[in-house]
Amino acid sequence: MTIPPEFSLIYRHFRPLAAPGALDLRDDAAVFAPPLGRELVIAADAMVAGVHFLPDDPPETVGRKLLRVNLSDLAAMGATPFGYLMTTAFPRGIDDGWIARFAEGLALDQGLFSVGLLGGDTVSTPGPMTLSLTILGHVAPGRALRRSGARVGDGVWVSGTIGDGAFGLRAIRGQVADDAGFLAGRYRLPEPRVALGQALVGVAHAAMDVSDGLVQDFGHICRESGVGGVIEAALVPLSEPTRAAAAGEHALLPFHGGDDYELIFTAPEDAAVLALGMPVTRIGRVVDAEQGVRLLDATGGAIDLPTRGWSHF
Incomplete structure (x- = not known):
């Protein structure tokens, strides 16, 4: 059976990034259990070409920056990274080599920060490239760092x-x-x-x-x-x-x-x-x-x- 182009792209570039709970990116959603006795911490950030990165930035660094700015949100909460969901809106006709290098950057940082891809969506857009990532982490119950705890004298x-x-x-x-x-x-x-x-x-x-x-x-x-x-x-x-x-x-x-x-x-x-x-x-x-x-x-x-x-x- 012929594989549609969108799924072929996913299988080539993003399936190697899949975490265990991602079900090899073959289903509509991930299935996983958070670590026992921990609370989930979830954050999301998007990047748009020409706003958050330059169109001629190296694809590897675009992928790594997308993951890292989201990891920074987990860091601010004192959380341990677990995995992420990613939505990519690539301009129609984008070079397959660009996506390959983008995925290589993600793979490098997945190893550095012990996270894996859990799923997401891949679409095309007539506008600028838009990349969105939702990061998942965990923290001990009631221990997440917040913005609201500063006290006079700190x-x-x-x-x-x-x-x-x-x-x-x-x-x-x-x-x-x-x-x-x-x-x-x-x-x-x-x-x-x-x-x-x-x-x-x-x-x-x-x-x-x-x-x-x-x-x-x-x-x-x-x-x-x-x-x-x-x-x-x-x-x-x-x-x-x-x-x-x-x-x-x-x-x-x-x-x-x-x-x-x-x-x-x-x-x-x-x-x-x-x-x-x-x-x-x-x-x-x-x-x-x-x-x-x-x-x-x-x-x-x-x-x-x-x-x-x-x-x-």
Whole structure:
């Protein structure tokens, strides 16, 4: 019996990615049991060509970024990754080699992060390529990290370095120097802080990942927690390439540029955070709600940003 082209594509490229519960991608849905005594954690993110990745980005990194930005959401909840569902809307007539390389990137990161494909859908579109992934993880009951737990007096911490993703996009576009390709790499291949998120369970009061801009995303924590917050610009960790690129007119970009996929979290005890042995930096503090959310310069003056972060609307 002849296999329809859509199913032939799935069998060639996506069946090798299937997790055990995916039933070899032969049925309409996956069947699996979550780990005994754990709660499911589910998140979804989509990427659109020309918005979240560039049309000429390497297919391998597009696949890996799609998986990694979703893994970052699990990291922000302190969850352990389990598997994912994926919907792809490819432009009609897309080169089969592009899809093969896209799947190769997914396969590489499935191995790195111990996840597998559970199912999804594959369609064609007359518009830009659109990719959507739903990630599944698990956490001990009642232990998921939330945005809503920050308390006055908590320290504010961030992982890794900030601003690399935003400058990476500009580097790819030729707007800033990036001789070693570090910034472009950080934009195309963010590092989900899965291990850190798991380690923060029982240590952090609140957490989320930095995807739309440092100040804006910290503001989400403050709003959901009913508190205010202060970030000291001089304390925000910057890589050397970002520090060089941030000179002059781009000086404020690290604070609102987005695409970092680092974790920002609040915690009451510095010693407990430092004992984790993870690459984190204290950048501020949680204050009363009446004080709002502020970014301060070295003299304690408020810094006005052109925008607090990215918005789709």
